Amino acid sequence: MVHIPQHIQDLNSYTPGKPIAEIIADLQLKEWAILWNNENNLGPSPKVIEAIEKEAKNLKVYPDPISVALRKSIAKAHDCGIENVVVDNGSESLLDNIFRSFLNVDDELLTCEGTFVALYIWAKANNKKLRKLPLGRGYRFDVKRIVESINPETKAIYIANPNNPTGTIITNDELDEMIQLVPKDVLIIIDEAYYSYAHSLSDDYPDSFELRQPNVITLRTFSKAYGIAGMRIGFALGPAPLIEAMAKVKMTFAPSNIAQAAALAAFEDQEHIKTALELNKKALTEFYLALHEAELDYIPSYGNFVMVDLKTEEKAKQFTDDMLNKGVFIRHLKAFGLPHCVRISTGTEEENKLFINSLDS
Numbered sequence: 001m002v003h004i005p006q007h008i009q010d011l012n013s014y015t016p017g018k019p020i021a022e023i024i025a026d027l028q029l030k031e032w033a034i035l036w037n038n039e040n041n042l043g044p045s046p047k048v049i050e051a052i053e054k055e056a057k058n059l060k061v062y063p064d065p066i067s068v069a070l071r072k073s074i075a076k077a078h079d080c081g082i083e084n085v086v087v088d089n090g091s092e093s094l095l096d097n098i099f100r101s102f103l104n105v106d107d108e109l110l111t112c113e114g115t116f117v118a119l120y121i122w123a124k125a126n127n128k129k130l131r132k133l134p135l136g137r138g139y140r141f142d143v144k145r146i147v148e149s150i151n152p153e154t155k156a157i158y159i160a161n162p163n164n165p166t167g168t169i170i171t172n173d174e175l176d177e178m179i180q181l182v183p184k185d186v187l188i189i190i191d192e193a194y195y196s197y198a199h200s201l202s203d204d205y206p207d208s209f210e211l212r213q214p215n216v217i218t219l220r221t222f223s224k225a226y227g228i229a230g231m232r233i234g235f236a237l238g239p240a241p242l243i244e245a246m247a248k249v250k251m252t253f254a255p256s257n258i259a260q261a262a263a264l265a266a267f268e269d270q271e272h273i274k275t276a277l278e279l280n281k282k283a284l285t286e287f288y289l290a291l292h293e294a295e296l297d298y299i300p301s302y303g304n305f306v307m308v309d310l311k312t313e314e315k316a317k318q319f320t321d322d323m324l325n326k327g328v329f330i331r332h333l334k335a336f337g338l339p340h341c342v343r344i345s346t347g348t349e350e351e352n353k354l355f356i357n358s359l360d361s
């Protein structure tokens, strides 16, 4: 019998539920709103579809292993060199690369409970130590406590800004303070998957790459505002030596040539995402009002989703099930360590209406 290492035996990787189409058929739903994965339900720019169709003619060849065209475009927009950008199959792959390129067996990554679950999964899959502090007041990352908790084994700190699933941010001052206090040999990973949304919602939201720090890596993705989650592509920005280390451990021919072409077209059509950002802003306002009227506690969000605190696991589970029976797919946050909460993404106008109407029916 082949021995499976203990850390893999213990790994609870992502357990997907039933496919959406099956749920719709089983519940005989006439209308539905898919608000459980923080996607951009408006989808990508038409230019992305055009780029995919064009690239489909090129499938017999391997993709560019170093994604030059896309990295050049990203570098130009961020006023940096191509050596400051690495591209891979989404932020999840980039996180996996970070574990493999920077953490030795005895090093730990310090973060909080109630953040992006993929981080916990990739730490375990790589057999790396993860220390989770509780979230601070208002379900926010407690920057002071994180800094005070650094010990000689701490090699890296992970902050999702905005955080998924809480929707909270750390501010300009908080990030500045953290950068000042964290030793320069400790890596700070700032996951900005919802960067465009947060940027459109707050003047006090920091762009961590703009600070040009020697120990900061910024993660961004095409899965959210750019509307191409299905493509699996994202990028990291940071100092050249760190980016080079991450590039060394990535799969040679990743991302696919279609994903690279789609991301390039998406990135170069910044106008397109403005509609999604406006719609999100409007949806959040409408959600807050409806939740307030329904006497439900929510956490103001800087992403394209809102977390609702239902106080008990039972109520959160019931709320999720009731919503599903009305065609509204939302996320119960048990797997995120917040069993008393649910998360609802914003969607199209119609989907948002269905959620709001389902609150009082």
Ligand SMILES: Cc1ncc(COP(=O)(O)O)c(C=O)c1O
Pocket: 037, 038, 089, 090, 091, 092, 093, 116, 160, 162, 163, 164, 191, 193, 220, 221, 222, 223, 229, 232, 233, 234
């Ligand atoms: C904090 C955070 N980071 C990253 C991602 C996206 O990862 P990927 O680029 O792998 O789709 C998500 C998606 O849910 C997220 O919430």
